[in-house]
Amino acid sequence: MTxxxxxxxxxxxxxxxxxxxxxxxxxxxxxxxxxxxxxKKEIAALFDGWNAALRTGDADxxxxxxxxxxxxxxxxxxxxxxxxxxxxxxxxxxLANKPAGHKIRTVVDVLDSDSAIDTGxxxxxxxxxxxxxKRVVEARYTYAYEKRDGRWKIVNHHSSAMPES
Numbered sequence: 001m002t003x004x005x006x007x008x009x010x011x012x013x014x015x016x017x018x019x020x021x022x023x024x025x026x027x028x029x030x031x032x033x034x035x036x037x038x039x040k041k042e043i044a045a046l047f048d049g050w051n052a053a054l055r056t057g058d059a060d061x062x063x064x065x066x067x068x069x070x071x072x073x074x075x076x077x078x079x080x081x082x083x084x085x086x087x088x089x090x091x092x093x094x095l096a097n098k099p100a101g102h103k104i105r106t107v108v109d110v111l112d113s114d115s116a117i118d119t120g121x122x123x124x125x126x127x128x129x130x131x132x133x134k135r136v137v138e139a140r141y142t143y144a145y146e147k148r149d150g151r152w153k154i155v156n157h158h159s160s161a162m163p164e165s
């Protein structure tokens with residue numbers, strides 16, 4: 001084997017090893033990063049970001065957590081919201097009650113690296129803006145998330161008050 005042939009063989013072998021190592025650590029052959037599957041804890045924590053957005057009192061900030069084509073079936077409205085304007089409208093009214101939410105039970109199903117579902121029960125303390133009276137509303141919820149442009153977005157959010165008291 002000539003020196004030139006040995007160098008070429010070494011380069012081919014080195015390239016193959018680097019490619020294999022790169023794919024193993026999560027970078028595709030074209031050099032773009034491949035998504036890793038999120039943990040259940042990471043998906044469950046997306047609620048914390050949504051809840052923090054509620055605390056801003058700004059409906060647009062909350063709506064930013066939703067995908068452009070998201071569907072919202074809200075807790076305290078009979079109207080299905082299927083666009084940003086509808087989602088903003090709902091939260092403008094809902095935020096007037098200064099909602100403070102917390103999860104009671106959560107069940108997360110990570111479908112793949114770009115989609116997951118968080119289902120469970122949460123409770124919101126709502127304050128009547130006229131009287132200051134507080135009430136707690138327990139509800140069942142489902143958030144369907146998709147990773148879009150590198151950010152987790154809510155694509156479907158269903159929340160309904162618990163039927164039994």
